[in-house]
Amino acid sequence: MSRLGVPLFITRHVLIALVVGGIGGLTFAGFLLEFDRFTSRNAFCTACHSMTYAETAYQRSSHYNSASGVRATCGDCHVSPGMLAATWDHLIGGKDLLKQWFGPDYDDPVVNALLLPEAAFAARAWFRDRDSATCKRCHTMEAIQGKRADTAAIHREETAGKTCIDCHYNLVHRPVPDQSTFKRDAWNRMIEEEFGLAPGMAGQMMADD
């Protein structure tokens, strides 16, 4: 026993290592928190031009414009709560950056619109896998009242076995059918009409990419 009552294996070196490690660890955790915060901002996400198309639709949605002034950012919905989970999501999300650099030309509005359904399907699966965790950041099931007569009762009585995204899809971004009824041909025709392209151009563009 030393005079200070500290166990003998706490030598000076151990003590220094603990202090340095502790401060280092805290600094790293702080860094991760700041990193997650920084990379969840709308400005960060839309730094890639390809993401501004998603932003346009989002800015017309009630998740951007709510009467109460509550505004969900990209990360609020698309990055998991919790430091470790958020870091992991950002790590996995890095593949989007690789696709942006080396994949199809998502900056082209036509390509972007053509490939939107696959992005939507992936995002819905992501929500479903997490039991719509990011929705529940703000929305508490028991507190949902709604404006129509039976909204509360429907949420109370009709949602067994369902998660938010099962019903609430096509809420913020451009509507895309459910994967089970999605028809690639019909989608391509719609995009061709929208951009004034000749029929068949969409398929050609997708093949080129």
Place this chain on the structure above:
Amino acid sequence: MALSLSPADAAKVALDPGQWGHPAGEACVSCHLKASSGLAAQWQASAHQRAGVNCMDCHQATAADADAREHEGQVIATIVSPKDCGRCHTQEFVEQQGSVHAEAYAIIKDRVPALAQNLTGAAVQAAGCDQCHGSLVKVRGDGSLDPATWPNSGIGRVNPDGSKGSCSACHGRHLFSKAQAREPEACVRCHAGPDSPDKEIFEASKHGMLYASQRDRMNLDAAQWVAGRDYTAAPTCVTCHMGAAGKLPATHDVGLRNAWSLNSPVSQRQLLVVLEDGGKLELPASAPVPKRGAEITKADGTLGKVKSVGTPERRRQAMSMVCQECHGKPFTDAFMKQFDAVVDLFNGKFAEPARAIMAGLYAQGRLTPLPFDEPIEFTYWELWHDEGARARHGAAMASPNHTWWEGMYLVGRNFYSRFLPQARAAAGDRSAALVDAQLTGDHHQWLTDPAAGNPILGIDIPLGTDAVEAPR
């Protein structure tokens, strides 16, 4: 043609009840009593509900269907087409698909733009024309129904599954009440107004008067509704145009019993050509009767093979069978004579000369081919399409007011006081050849005697007044 086959009862659903009662359908109701509760409550009170037919039995879809969408874990379609209803109501489906109702979109498709697009604007087509005639329903690439074409329950709607029409044009969803469909009100949404005032005509007729005063004796809720047997108080639209009467079977081919075309520039007695594929086609009786097995172009432009041909006499006979449940044969025949005489008068005195005058003005370049850029085109259009149709429908369904004041009086007034002066102005120096040459025969003789006075105007014209020249 099977116009007089028994039994006279409505077709029974031939399917085994095991064919309905979709297992996923029960789950819809609990939620839909909270969301859009009106329609769920109507279904709860329906015969469908009592028979165990649930939401999914009608709204089920396969993923490959053009308008299929995911809803609460099920693949469904919003539109329940006649083909969907036909899964159980097979006979009604077959009859309806071949009817003039089913072709209501196809028949006017090429003509509508002149009014809907040129004269007014595209917006009116979705909210106006198409609501009766039906729309060509467009499913967008994102799976939604294009609001320019839906909601729509027009009788000739072209559905995403290719079937034609909409059962809910007449059968209010989701109650599907027999009584409602038998009421004259089932037809009112479209058969009203200046060009086809059938609601107004019925109400102004003796039939309508009897119906209104004895509605409680109409037995409208009866399982079977054969005129002369299950009710005798009055006929409704359904009675004469679709209903069972005596040995005459009910039909969902609503034009089957119509001997005349009454909504055309010149009325024609019409042949009903029945095709091998179940389709039907109206042809003027003046045209050569197509041979069995011949190929013929249908209203939608596709080809069909002739199975049989119903003559106008046969069709008239079918309609008369309904009349004779309450009227004697001489009465019925004489009524039909009065009706036919009005149509012949309209044709011979006004419709044929007016059409010939217009054709001449177009052929000589006195009018541009574009419709409605010259006032006479409105006059001519309304002459047959509005007051001319009112007169003919009025005579067909026994409303004296529509036959005369709302109909033939206006035909005469507009023909002499608007159409002819406008035609002469357009024809200019060729007026005698292009206009007056068409006014030969007895019909227009009265104009050659301007001195023949009559007290109808309420003015005493003293004898000896200088004769005025005919307003030519």
